[in-house]
Amino acid sequence: MLTAYEEHAKVFKAFCDEKRLRILELLRSGEKCACVLIEQLDMPQSSLSYHMKILCESGIVDSRPEGKWTHYKISEKGSDEALTLLKAITTPNAAAEESFYCKT
Amino acid sequence: MLTAYEEHAKVFKAFCDEKRLRILELLRSGEKCACVLIEQLDMPQSSLSYHMKILCESGIVDSRPEGKWTHYKISEKGSDEALTLLKAITTPNAAAEESFYCKT
DNA sequence: GCATCATATCAATTATTTTTGATTTGAGGT
DNA sequence: ACCTCAAATCAAAAATAATTGATATGATGC
DSSP: OOOHHHHHHHHHHTTSSHHHHHHHHHHTTSOEEHHHHHHHHTOOHHHHHHHHHHHHHTTSEEEEEETTEEEEEEOHHHHHHHHHHHHHHHSOOGGGOOOSSOOO | OOOHHHHHHHHHHTTSSHHHHHHHHHHTTSOEEHHHHHHHHTOOHHHHHHHHHHHHHTTSEEEEEETTEEEEEEOHHHHHHHHHHHHHHHSOOGGGOOOSSOOO
16 A cells, blocks of 8 residues: 555656656647557557556546557546645645744 | 756656655745754655755755755745646647547 | 864665566457 | 457566765854
8 A cells, every 4th residue: 555645656657757748748639549659659569558557547647448449538637636736735834834923 | 958848757756756745745834954854754864865956956946055054945936837837738739639520 | 274064976786667579468350 | 269459468678766875065163
């Protein structure tokens, strides 16, 4: 089992790799089949598969198997959650924040 | 020189590591000196320094040297930029999106 | 100048991630 | 059942990132 920190880190793994950002850029224009991504990115099949797994496990991408093919698209839910998480991580924690005026 | 993708990946490197998320969590409650972070995280000094470098280079954290000490805080500007970037990366590209009704 | 303290950098090791050809799985088609 | 094709998984190698003691830097005080 993962700690909350590890769980959160996993979400951002989707975005901290150049290849995965390229994949996401292609998916911004709509759902794509793995074979299309392989062709457009000129990437070995096993390599794409590796990155798609990370993207799916982060929740940012959804996969939709259909017969022999697998289609991938950006998950609106996952993206919204990532945004919310990023806000939470970077927003000052008012309650715990030090004050010049009220040091206990 | 880095590509745009590599540049963007660098921003999210700040968030894809458990230790760095722990550091950010501490900084949410306000600016902290390196020595405080070392103590609270029970981490070797060189190890903290390594992660602070990554956090600063991603733009998410600002450092403020003061005499012998270095103070770190979450950068509002960097955080806002990261949020904007994350939105851009995960938002459908309407112009390029396929349509069922108007395939050229 | 010298000693001290805080932090940064170095360098060697260890750990993790990425890459890729080969193999497996699983859906269709004949 | 067998063949084919798409994708996932495996496994070994290569590349990258993280860890940490040792050393360097740089500010401060004596």
